[in-house]
Amino acid sequence: MKLGVVRFPGSCDELDALRACRLVGDAELLWHRDRDLRGVDAVVIPGGFSYGDYLRAGAIARFAPVMGAVGEFARSGGLVLGICNGFQVLCEAGLLPGALLPNLSLRFVCRQVDLVVERADTPFTRACDPGEVLSIPVKHTTGRYYAPERILDELEANGQVLLRYAEGQNPNGSLRDIAGVANERKNVFGLMPHPEHAVDPLTGSTDGARIFESIAAHVEALRRGPLAAAGGSASAVVGRGAA
Amino acid sequence: MRARVLIRPKEGILDPQGQAVERALPALGFDGVANVHVGRMVELDVDDVSRVGEMCERLLANPLIEEYEILVVER
Numbered sequence: 657m658k659l660g661v662v663r664f665p666g667s668c669d670e671l672d673a674l675r676a677c678r679l680v681g682d683a684e685l686l687w688h689r690d691r692d693l694r695g696v697d698a699v700v701i702p703g704g705f706s707y708g709d710y711l712r713a714g715a716i717a718r719f720a721p722v723m724g725a726v727g728e729f730a731r732s733g734g735l736v737l738g739i740c741n742g743f744q745v746l747c748e749a750g751l752l753p754g755a756l757l758p759n760l761s762l763r764f765v766c767r768q769v770d771l772v773v774e775r776a777d778t779p780f781t782r783a784c785d786p787g788e789v790l791s792i793p794v795k796h797t798t799g800r801y802y803a804p805e806r807i808l809d810e811l812e813a814n815g816q817v818l819l820r821y822a823e824g825q826n827p828n829g830s831l832r833d834i835a836g837v838a839n840e841r842k843n844v845f846g847l848m849p850h851p852e853h854a855v856d857p858l859t860g861s862t863d864g865a866r867i868f869e870s871i872a873a874h875v876e877a878l879r880r881g882p883l884a885a886a887g888g889s890a891s892a893v894v895g896r897g898a899a
Numbered sequence: 900m901r902a903r904v905l906i907r908p909k910e911g912i913l914d915p916q917g918q919a920v921e922r923a924l925p926a927l928g929f930d931g932v933a934n935v936h937v938g939r940m941v942e943l944d945v946d947d948v949s950r951v952g953e954m955c956e957r958l959l960a961n962p963l964i965e966e967y968e969i970l971v972v973e974r
Contacts, residue, residue, distance in 0.1 A: 754963070758915065762915050762919060
């Protein structure tokens with residue numbers, strides 16, 4: 657399995673993302689001018705300030721040549737994970753619903769937050785348990801998730817809210833405490849917290865690794881066949897194979 | 900032709916920047932100020948001003964969260 661991490665001018669978390677990806681498989685950097693994704697099984701759009709975040713966070717990056725390929729990849733069902741600025745880019749590109757607005761506090765927020773796993777049956781959360789709490793840091797100025805009420809209701813109804821800030825820990829004023837959302841098909845996922853900064857005991861929590869383990873488990877399951885891919889936990893897959 | 904695009908947060912979207920300015924003005928003795936919104940301005944020379952609307956929709960503004968107004972500027 658190979659993961660690709662996109663590097664834009666102004667990205668700054670791509671090396672941590674690369675390192676996190678390498679805990680679960682092979683990984684390489686993709687350059688913003690690349691027009692093909694070199695056969696990767698999943699793409700990570702990392703945090704940072706792509707193209708200086710000029711105009712609006714993510715507004716310019718969405719026109720990068722690589723984003724054409726990422727869009728095609730996503731439309732064909734490929735897994736795309738957007739972290740922080742990557743989340744902003746995916747929203748601007750229309751691959752995810754909603755938008756990220758400046759934090760209500762108008763301040764840069766950098767702290768560890770608890771996230772509640774709302775759905776554990778998606779490619780990005782299948783290594784988690786439903787309701788599990790993950791401790792992962794946030795660090796951003798523009799992280800207030802917004803979508804019109806009608807869209808928020810749709811997201812909830814479709815189970816597209818995969819992660820929520822734990823009660824009382826919403827760091828930015830995101831509507832309905834949303835920390836991470838997926839598209840309807842659940843193959844594109846964006847979140848403001850940084851799982852790639854929480855994969856080593858040296859920095860405290862290793863809960864972020866669950867997101868990368870989930871992606872790896874999903875890609876592996878797809879290899880074994882669509883039945884395994886649809887299954888949630890590894891034990892269910894084994895059970896089905898034996899039967 | 901010179902076009903000036905004014906971009907502001909859509910009505911109904913919480914605008915903490917506008918609120919911060921609104922709270923600061925009375926502190927300086929400017930009373931009677933309400934509904935302050937902070938946005939941005941983009942000025943551009945264009946051959947065809949009729950295309951600026953499309954530029955706003957696709958890049959200059961995010962129509963989900965912002966509204967825009969296009970003015971033609973005399974020089």
